[in-house]
């Protein structure tokens with residue numbers, strides 16, 4: 001499954017019955033709760049990174065990516081919006097690199 005597929009599934013849960021899915025339940029609690037969960041998962045990932053626990057960090061990073069996308073969906077920001085922002089930064093850094101070389 002790609003991040004795009006997971007994001008599409010999360011988007012679909014915005015209109016799903018909260019009883020049918022954990023994601024739908026979380027989204028139904030509102031953007032503030034989604035942001036709070038993202039923060040909790042980010043802290044758990046930080047703890048694993050500081051400990052140097054690779055398996056723990058891998059698992060927590062998956063939680064962070066999932067909860068980041070739930071938070072974005074809750075505020076009507078798409079994964080495509082975020083990827084476009086990253087691409088524009090990459091293009092900018094390419095321009096800066098070329099300027100530095102010339």
Ligand SMILES: N=c1c2ncn([C@@H]3O[C@H](COP(=O)(O)OP(=O)(O)OP(=O)(O)O)[C@@H](O)[C@H]3O)c2ncn1[C@@H]1O[C@H](COP(=O)(O)O)[C@@H](O)[C@H]1O
Nearest residue numbers: 006009010013020021022023024025037040062063066067
């Ligand atoms: N990737 C995930 C995913 N990662 C984490 N989680 C859920 O996130 C929750 C976070 O863990 P916590 O320990 O904080 O949960 P909790 O203690 O039960 O929650 P709180 O009581 O603290 O609110 C867990 O209940 C996990 O099931 C996820 N839930 C769903 N997905 C994917 O999202 C898609 C939609 O799933 P449904 O939610 O089943 O529709 C599917 O592709 C799933 O694989």
